[in-house]
Amino acid sequence: MATAPSAKLTPLLKDELDIVIPTIRNLDFLEMWRPFFEQYHLIIVQDGDPSKKIRVPDGFDYQLYNRNDVNRILGPKASCISFKDSACRCFGYLVSKKKYIFTIDDDCFVAKDPSGKEINALEQHIKNLLTPSTTHFFNTLYDPYREGADFVRGYPFSLREGAPTAVSHGLWLNIPDYDAPTQLVKPLERNTRYVDAVMTVPKGTLFPMCGMNLAFDRELIGPAMYFGLMGDGQPIGRYDDMWAGWCMKVICDHLGLGVKTGLPYIWHSKASSPFVNLKKEYKGIFWQEKAIPFFQSVSLPKECSSVEKCYLALAGEVKSKLGEVDPYFIKLADAMVTWIEAWNMVNSPGEKPAMTSLPNATSKK
Amino acid sequence: MSLSIKDDEIDIVIGALRPDLTSFMNEWRTIFSRFHLIIVKDPDLKEELKIPEGFNLDVYKKPDIDRVVGTSTSTIFSGYSCRYFGYLVSRKKYIISVDDDCYPAKDNKGILVDAVAQHITNLTTPATPFFFNTLYDPFTEGADFVRGYPFSLRSGVQCALSCGLWLNLADYDAPTQALKPEERNSRYVDAVLTVPARTLMPISGINIAFNREVIGPALLPSLRLGGEGKFRWETMEDIWSGMCVKVVCDHLGHGVKTGMPYVWRNDRGDAIASLRKEWEGVKLMEEVVPFFQSVRLSREAKTTEDCVAEVANVVKEQLGSKDPMFARAAKAMVDWVKLWKSVGSST
Numbered sequence: 001m002a003t004a005p006s007a008k009l010t011p012l013l014k015d016e017l018d019i020v021i022p023t024i025r026n027l028d029f030l031e032m033w034r035p036f037f038e039q040y041h042l043i044i045v046q047d048g049d050p051s052k053k054i055r056v057p058d059g060f061d062y063q064l065y066n067r068n069d070v071n072r073i074l075g076p077k078a079s080c081i082s083f084k085d086s087a088c089r090c091f092g093y094l095v096s097k098k099k100y101i102f103t104i105d106d107d108c109f110v111a112k113d114p115s116g117k118e119i120n121a122l123e124q125h126i127k128n129l130l131t132p133s134t135t136h137f138f139n140t141l142y143d144p145y146r147e148g149a150d151f152v153r154g155y156p157f158s159l160r161e162g163a164p165t166a167v168s169h170g171l172w173l174n175i176p177d178y179d180a181p182t183q184l185v186k187p188l189e190r191n192t193r194y195v196d197a198v199m200t201v202p203k204g205t206l207f208p209m210c211g212m213n214l215a216f217d218r219e220l221i222g223p224a225m226y227f228g229l230m231g232d233g234q235p236i237g238r239y240d241d242m243w244a245g246w247c248m249k250v251i252c253d254h255l256g257l258g259v260k261t262g263l264p265y266i267w268h269s270k271a272s273s274p275f276v277n278l279k280k281e282y283k284g285i286f287w288q289e290k291a292i293p294f295f296q297s298v299s300l301p302k303e304c305s306s307v308e309k310c311y312l313a314l315a316g317e318v319k320s321k322l323g324e325v326d327p328y329f330i331k332l333a334d335a336m337v338t339w340i341e342a343w344n345m346v347n348s349p350g351e352k353p354a355m356t357s358l359p360n361a362t363s364k365k
Numbered sequence: 366m367s368l369s370i371k372d373d374e375i376d377i378v379i380g381a382l383r384p385d386l387t388s389f390m391n392e393w394r395t396i397f398s399r400f401h402l403i404i405v406k407d408p409d410l411k412e413e414l415k416i417p418e419g420f421n422l423d424v425y426k427k428p429d430i431d432r433v434v435g436t437s438t439s440t441i442f443s444g445y446s447c448r449y450f451g452y453l454v455s456r457k458k459y460i461i462s463v464d465d466d467c468y469p470a471k472d473n474k475g476i477l478v479d480a481v482a483q484h485i486t487n488l489t490t491p492a493t494p495f496f497f498n499t500l501y502d503p504f505t506e507g508a509d510f511v512r513g514y515p516f517s518l519r520s521g522v523q524c525a526l527s528c529g530l531w532l533n534l535a536d537y538d539a540p541t542q543a544l545k546p547e548e549r550n551s552r553y554v555d556a557v558l559t560v561p562a563r564t565l566m567p568i569s570g571i572n573i574a575f576n577r578e579v580i581g582p583a584l585l586p587s588l589r590l591g592g593e594g595k596f597r598w599e600t601m602e603d604i605w606s607g608m609c610v611k612v613v614c615d616h617l618g619h620g621v622k623t624g625m626p627y628v629w630r631n632d633r634g635d636a637i638a639s640l641r642k643e644w645e646g647v648k649l650m651e652e653v654v655p656f657f658q659s660v661r662l663s664r665e666a667k668t669t670e671d672c673v674a675e676v677a678n679v680v681k682e683q684l685g686s687k688d689p690m691f692a693r694a695a696k697a698m699v700d701w702v703k704l705w706k707s708v709g710s711s712t
Contacts, residue, residue: 114473136654136658137565137566137567137654138560138564138565138566138623139566139567140528140530140536140566140567140568140569140623141530141535141550142554148548148550148551148552149550149552150535150537150541150545150548151537151538151541152535152536152537152538152567152569153536153537153538153541153567153569153597153598153601153604154538154567154568154569154601154604154607154650155538155567155650156650156651156653156654157647157650157651158651159654169499171499171500176500176508176509176511177499177511177512178509178510178511178512179510179511179512179513179514182509182510182512186509189507189509190507191500191507191508192507193505193507193508193555193556194555195501195554195555195556196552196553196554196555197552197554197556201497202561202564203564204561204563204564205496205497205561205562205563205564206496206497207496207497207498207499208496208497208498208499208511208512208513208514209513210499210511210512210513238512239513241513242512242513245513261497261499281512285516288513288515289515289516289517292496292515292518
């Protein structure tokens with residue numbers, strides 16, 4: 001039988017969770033999230049022109065990193081962090097010292113559930129992460145650890161402990177996360193369907209991971225959450241989260257970790273230009289036809305018992321198998337290695353955080 | 366309802382485990398009355414069936430079953446397995462099958478759910494087993510494939526099986542329901558999704574629909590618990606059958622969907638009383654799940670019948686010695702394929 005933590009008392013985890021937000025404009029959207037985010041520490045990764053001042057609403061406890069900080073902290077390894085693309089957010093994951101990360105886009109607002117109640121997305125992500133995933137066998141009543149649900153008849157008891165949950169993938173009401181071609185064909189389509197479910201993405205199944213509303217256990221899977229080389233100087237954009245999702249899922253499957261998708265919903269307010277998006281995605285639309293079969297068939301050596309080792313092995317496979325598709329993948333594979341080096345450099349045990357991770361701006365309440 | 370599906374392509378098969386079907390049929394009347402129904406009476410049921418007027422139906426009872434398959438074979442249709450006889454004799458393309466203790470449910474807006482229409486929609490729109498779509502069924506109104514979904518996989522595959530869900534009394538096993546006697550499922554999840562390829566799940570027989578032409582022979586009565594009873598808590602026959610169906614679908618490249626439609630499942634029985642009987646089934650699943658997860662069919666298995674025969678063979682070889690129940694199940698599967706070919710074939 002599934003035993004969930006008390007439904008009424010989801011731990012806040014306020015000292016164990018960082019909220020990572022990439023931005024190039026202002027963070028006024030935080031005003032709406034204030035009741036839910038105010039108690040947490042924010043890591044803001046400023047993309048684009050570092051001389052621009054980012055306006056953060058008063059009263060939030062945050063650290064802000066711009067490109068100068070990225071370069072200063074990582075030195076030559078900063079080459080793995082994208083510029084002029086929200087993929088830069090993974091720098092926030094790297095410098096965080098917390099166990100959990102929640103990342104959200106600055107055009108995502110608080111959604112309402114069908115009863116009209118405002119959704120505390122962060123609380124739902126925490127619930128998702130703190131309860132097991134059911135990776136080995138699909139439960140037809142979805143997440144059995146939710147209140148009012150359980151494992152169905154036929155579900156073996158030996159599988160009911162589940163697997164630790166590494167990632168919680170939330171969804172979006174209003175503007176759905178469509179690719180450019182779909183946006184062009186259906187410019188007016190809005191997602192109005194509130195699906196009251198959380199479910200585990202089964203072991204061996206890949207999915208398109210969207211970075212707009214995402215939480216993960218940094219200690220369990222952090223190094224796998226590299227968002228790739230996108231944006232300025234790169235032939236592709238809008239595939240950062242996809243890339244991270246495919247790598248992450250392969251590694252989670254290998255290590256016996258779970259990924260959940262479904263609730264919580266946020267309200268996605270801004271539809272980016274489908275024409276701009278098409279230019280960014282264009283190569284990706286072709287490359288994903290190669291990348292998906294690659295990820296579906298890749299297998300990691302048994303000796304890869306840590307996320308870092310898995311990731312490095314995966315980088316090797318990317319280089320040898322996808323390198324033939326386009327030289328970009330060779331560059332990307334190298335960047336994946338650089339990322340792990342950067343991760344270890346910043347997060348190694350002897351590291352004194354104060355020395356190198358000083359951000360550009362901080363604010364304490 | 367899809368305009369391209371004619372009502373006469375559909376059979377609704379009901380296994381009658383209780384004699385009085387009056388309220389059941391009346392509750393479903395507005396949804397069922399335009400279709401042909403096949404009602405199969407549990408051969409063990411002694412009382413006469415009570416069925417209200419106004420339906421287009423055929424009723425099969427023990428003597429009918431005996432006549433079609435012979436008295437020695439008719440025992441395989443005892444209890445909940447009686448519905449398989451209906452699947453066998455149907456000549457329609459689509460079958461929808463609901464337990465006789467289920468009524469139509471209401472959705473979140475309070476509107477009665479047309480379970481038949483939803484099952485047919487599920488079966489007549491493609492399934493997407495090769496890559497998970499985070500917005501669930503992309504063929505639903507108001508939904509689509511999300512960013513990052515490969516275009517080459519967007520035409521999907523034929524959906525062969527549609528697995529519905531249950532409000533009120535969920536399909537829990539006896540230990541779970543006994544520990545939470547008051548728990549009822551009140552969560553209406555507004556989604557249909559494809560079960561990914563190579564992912565297995567417990568497929569309940571309470572509320573299902575399938576394309577008989579494509580996978581008819583794979584839904585089969587074979588695993589019978591020693592203490593099998595007349596409550597779902599006391600059976601595993603559908604779970605076993607469902608594992609076979611999924612393995613066959615995965616091999617042949619057909620899809621399986623799960624989610625809506627919901628039916629309202631009435632309270633019935635006593636979980637604690639059933640605990641003793643179902644424990645056997647609960648233990649068996651420990652073997653059954655890893656076994657089916659490891660089954661790989663040969664390239665030569667190109668038809669559903671061939672696939673079922675191969676599964677039967679593997680069951681016999683790998684599980685037969687562990688419990689005589691499995692050996693009997695393997696034989697039942699082989700017999701079923703023969704029966705299907707002689708009786709069930711639509712040509």
